[in-house]
Amino acid sequence: MISESVSLSAEPKVKATKRKIPAYLVRETIDGVNFYYPGFRQVLNKQKKLDEIMGDSGLQFFLKFYLAELLNKDLDKQLYRVAGGELGFHASLKNNMGLDVVIFDRAVLTPDKITPRYVSVAPKVVIEIDVNVELPDRTSDLFQEYVIRKVDSLFKHGVEKVIWFFSKSKKVFIALPGQAWQIDDWNQDVELFEGVKVNVADFIAQEGFKLE
Numbered sequence: 001m002i003s004e005s006v007s008l009s010a011e012p013k014v015k016a017t018k019r020k021i022p023a024y025l026v027r028e029t030i031d032g033v034n035f036y037y038p039g040f041r042q043v044l045n046k047q048k049k050l051d052e053i054m055g056d057s058g059l060q061f062f063l064k065f066y067l068a069e070l071l072n073k074d075l076d077k078q079l080y081r082v083a084g085g086e087l088g089f090h091a092s093l094k095n096n097m098g099l100d101v102v103i104f105d106r107a108v109l110t111p112d113k114i115t116p117r118y119v120s121v122a123p124k125v126v127i128e129i130d131v132n133v134e135l136p137d138r139t140s141d142l143f144q145e146y147v148i149r150k151v152d153s154l155f156k157h158g159v160e161k162v163i164w165f166f167s168k169s170k171k172v173f174i175a176l177p178g179q180a181w182q183i184d185d186w187n188q189d190v191e192l193f194e195g196v197k198v199n200v201a202d203f204i205a206q207e208g209f210k211l212e
Contacts, residue, residue, distance in 0.1 A: 024050065027133050030153050032094040035133035035146055056086070059167060059209055060100075060129045066203055067101045067127055067192070074196045080124075081109050088118035091157040097150065101127035103193055122158030125193050129165050151175050163192060165200055167211055172200070 025040040037043075039053035056064070068084025075082060081104040089097045102123040109121055128150075131142050151162050155177045164173040165186055172190050174182040184190070187201035204211065 021136065028098055028150075029094055029096045030146075030149050033145075033149070035135065038132055038134050040134060056132070057130075059204075059211070060132070062207070062209070063129050063165065063200065063203075064100050067198065070198060071101070071103060071192060071196055075103070075194065079106055080104060081106055089122075090118035090120045091122070091153065095153055095157070097153070099123065099126050100129050122154070124159070125161045125163070126154055126159050127163045127165070127192065130167055147173075161193070163190065170201070170211075 021034070021036060021040065021044070025036050025043060026034045027037045028035045037050075037053045039048055042048040043050055043053060064084035068082055071080075071082040082102070084101040087099045087102055089099050091097060096118065103125040104121075104123045109119065109123075113119065113121055131146060133142070133146055135142070135145060147164065151164075154162055155175075160177070162173075162175040164175070165171075166173070170186050172184055172186045172188075174184075174190065185201075187199065189197045189199050191197050
């Protein structure tokens with residue numbers, strides 16, 4: 001399945017901005033770096049309202065639903081909790097992330113840890129769909145600044161596997177701690193967890209979704 005690998009050696013460097021951006025436009029904070037909702041500039045310039053930039057695309061929504069449904073069907077519910085949406089994960093101070101699809105060990109995510117606040121224990125597996133953040137610097141490389149930073153932070157806080165689907169390139173990245181990332185076209189079968197496999201390209205074709 002391995003078609004190429006990606007080095008994680010490059011250190012992300014985010015340029016500072018002089019423009020004051022309100023906290024309500026922050027979507028995620030990773031290692032103290034704020035990442036903003038796509039379209040936050042239009043809100044600042046009063047071209048859009050906040051609620052116009054906060055939702056998922058249709059493709060993101062239905063892929064999250066499909067992946068969570070597939071995992072819930074095939075995994076042992078007495079051992080794991082699976083959910084898809086936009087889970088708030090408070091990993092540590094200055095680390096608040098949104099997670100698309102998650103698999104938790106029930107022994108770790110016990111009922112007392114499910115509250116009106118962000119979850120503060122790490123899932124075993126995180127599955128992400130596309131990149132839904134922006135930085136003030138339009139020239140920022142979001143793969144370096146955001147994707148690598150987020151995966152590294154998730155591993156640092158106890159996540160055991162990250163899978164990231166990218167609809168524009170039709171690629172899937174599979175990351176495990178201490179190993180090179182594995183990259184493949186997303187028309188290949190991808191093992192999500194414990195033998196549960198998915199072929200995203202087949203699902204999209206069957207549903208007739210349009211990729212633009």
